[in-house]
Amino acid sequence: MESQIKLFEISLYLHIPFCDSKCGYCAFNSQINKNHLKTIYMETLARYVSYKIHNLLKENQNLQITSVYIGGGTPNSVKSRAYSSLFAEFSPYLAPQAEISIEANPNSLSLEWLQTLQSLGVNRLSLGAQSFEDSKLIFLERHHRKDSIFYAIEMALKAGLKNLSIDLIYGTPLCNASLLTQELETACALPLSHLSAYQLSIDEGSRFYANKESLGNLRDFEGEFEGFLSMGHFIKSYLQTKGFKQYEVSNYAKTSPSYHNLRYWEGKEYLGIGAGA
Known part of the structure; x- marks a missing residue:
């Protein structure tokens, strides 16, 4: 009997460090005003x-890439055609039905960009919504407004992307039960399969860290909130009533978890490439 071929399975993370603007809370490896480097970087x-x-x-020889995650930075700040040579390198080694995710910001997302990335193989979009309240988006120093989120979702569906996720941030001075309920209600009304809810953190290297004394009352992650142990527990309880199951500290899935996220949490092999990867 022939021995079964043993596959060497890995996940691939690719970092795109470019942004059109830097949010106040961001301490990630992301750069603005570096357009002249985009071509050579890609x-x-x-x-x-x-x-x-x-x-x-x-x-x-039996290498198989089970998932790919293209994060940033802002991947859609790089023109879609710049991704062709990148995909050409790893696509021959993709597993059947491999999950290929890419992050994007709503304000600079176009149908053409989404269609091109979908044609290259992207089948999952993670959208940096962060909030559905304009005043909160201004506080977070985001350069989009809530209407941009709805437009971006519409464009993603037109491009044939159905596995959609958004990020939300909580823990700002503006966050109360009414605002969070409204935001979660809005999110759950969208055709999403996944939602990530992150507690605002003030990290060294961000503008918020440099000006933390002027930020006002940031809600403590561990503090009681509306009868729940914390704001995070409040969000978890609401999302569970809408069919979103928590499978990791900040991540909730309505249909299936992100395979790539699970690879990290389960300690599986992965390869990180790019600035800050």
Whole structure:
């Protein structure tokens, strides 16, 4: 009897460090005013992906990439055509039905960009909504408003992307039960399969950290909130009533969890490539 072929399965994370603007809370590896570097960065990223994959193939010819996550930064701040050579390097090694996610910001998202990335293989979109309240978006120093989120979702559906996720931030001085309920109600009315809810953190390297004394009352993650142990528990309870199951600290799935997220949490092999990856 022939021995079963053993696959070497990995997940792939690709970091796009460019942004059109830097949010006040952001301490991630993201850069503004670096448009002149985008072309050479994407070309170099593709070459480095090729280099790393070929090194892995020396160890095991049966390499299979089970999921890909393209994060940032703001991946849609880079033109869609710049992704073609990158996808050409890893696509031959993708597992059947591999999950390929990409992040995007609502204010700079176009149908053409989404259609091109979908044609390359992207089948999951993670949208940086952060809030459905304009005053909260202004506080967070986001450069979009709530109407941009609805437009972005509409464009994603037109492009054929049905596995949609959004990020929301809570824990700001504006957050109360009424506002959060309204935001969660709005989110749950959208055709989403996944939602990430993150507690606002004031991290060193962000503008918020430099000006933390002027931010006002940030709600304590551990503090009691409306009869719940914390604001996070309040959000969890609401989402559960709408069919979203918590499968990781900040992530909720209505249909199925993000396979890529689970790979991290289960300690599986992954390869991170790019600035800050």
